[in-house]
Amino acid sequence: MMRALTYLLGTGFFLASCTRATGQQEALLYTYHTVVGQFFQLECDINLSFVDTERNLNITWSRNNNQSLDVTTSRVRMWNVSLLFFPVEFSDSGFYTCKQSRGSFKRKEIKMFLSVESGSCPGPSDTKTMQQGSTRTLTCRQEHVFTLDHSAEVSWLKDCTPMEQQGKFVRISNATSSNTGSYTCQINFTFEGKTFTTSRSTLLIVQNAKPVLVEPKVIYPREETIQVELGAKAELNCTAFIGMRESTEIESSVYWTVNYSFVEFYTPPLNQSLQYVKKNSKFYGVSRLFIAEVHQEFFHVPFHCVVTTPMGRDLGLVWLSQAANQRDYHALVAICVAVLVVVAAVVIYRMLKVDAVLAYRRLCCSALTERDADGKLYDGYVSFLHEGVLSSSRAEEFCLQVLPEVLEVRHGYRLFINGRDSLPEEGAPDIITDTISRSRRLILVLSGQNQADQDRENLLLWDRNQNRPDLGQLTTLCEAMIQSGVQVILLETDKHIDYSLLPQPLRYAKQKHGALRWRLNCGDPTAPPNSRFWKCLLYRMPP
Known part of the structure; x- marks a missing residue:
């Protein structure tokens, strides 16, 4: 009843002077009253001198949810920054929006509500x-x-x-x-x-007398965003100062609107309560809005707390945003933690796997079976593959000096190195196959291409006693590897190796196990940058 009385007294529609800022856009809301059949002007709230000096100012009008508005008729026209009605009709009642923009500067929105009434005099648009x-x-x-x-x-x-x-x-x-x-x-x-x-x-x-404070003011909330779950309950609280006099309670009203509409318009209606509190000779109105179930339509629309008294009005603003379901949130967190743990475990395993295995071998070597129990004679059969005999000096040094120094002298491995341990008559295919079958690993050392060598399609075994490639030895080597089932270890002494020239079994071994690349280093061959190389090689060698 008090709200209706306030309306009739001219305190205006439920939102008469609201200001809010959101991002790059500002919106104002005014209410104007006029009489049907009379001339009326809706004015964009802007300084006219600004319009005269800023020629690139753009003014557009729209009505009721951005519906297009024809301003070219003889009855409805645009003049400067105003909208003129010659005359106004009942159908003109509604919301109007004036948008101002200038160049790349921010847009300003001004919202107005036009109330077209019958009679001789319109309702008050201002209160003084x-x-x-x-x-x-x-x-x-x-x-x-x-x-x-x-x-x-x-x-x-x-x-x-x-x-x-x-x-x-x-x-x-x-x-x-x-x-x-x-x-x-x-x-x-x-x-x-x-x-x-x-x-x-x-x-x-x-x-009768000037009060200490004459204008009402919403204390809380001024502008706030609250996260709620879809379908959950919600309660919005508003506290507003209404005055200093005892009669303030019957002269004021504190209530809520949703998206510029009274809460009673919703089906089912939203419940709100109002109580008055006196503190330090000041009177406050406390309004509570109860939402039994939050629907999707309540998100990202303005909830206004409106306080009106004969001295004026003020508004508070609340926005509802959808919060993630707590159970879904906890499940998502658990999944993310599990994924992070798995990823961390995989990374740590890949980083420490080699060191862990080598440490285990050193600590538990006494518990291992004797290596001669499998009937193998050699721990590794070493052969050098290259594309030109002139390019093999670095790989030859690696095979004959560096590799034996580390694997044989320091770690006690037995190696059969082709070119060092083989005799000329031992190049026969059956002898190569027999030697590989008695070895626990097949170590192939690869070198890069020689640019002077024109025969780029042949990949051959290095033999210190031969000057020409022998493709037959390579074929024998791959067949022996397949028949004996021995594990192959690929070692590179150059950066660029063309694996497309290798036979299919060797390309498969590269794809499955990869290759280790050795870098030429003066001094200790096991020092950086080759320390990791030797650890990985020892990891692939038998215990």
């Missing part, structure tokens, strides 16, 4: 207060009309009753309570040969 015994002047602020017709006639009405005062101003001296009422400025003017009338009302309240 004054103290008993004081003096105040009311101004007929309709400059746009005087621009259209300099001979316009102005008259005043109080509570829709004609007054004796004429002209743009009404002066009220030594005010008393009898001066309280709705003052209407009415203008008759001619435009394009037709006569129009326009009116605007202001509610004037004469107070």
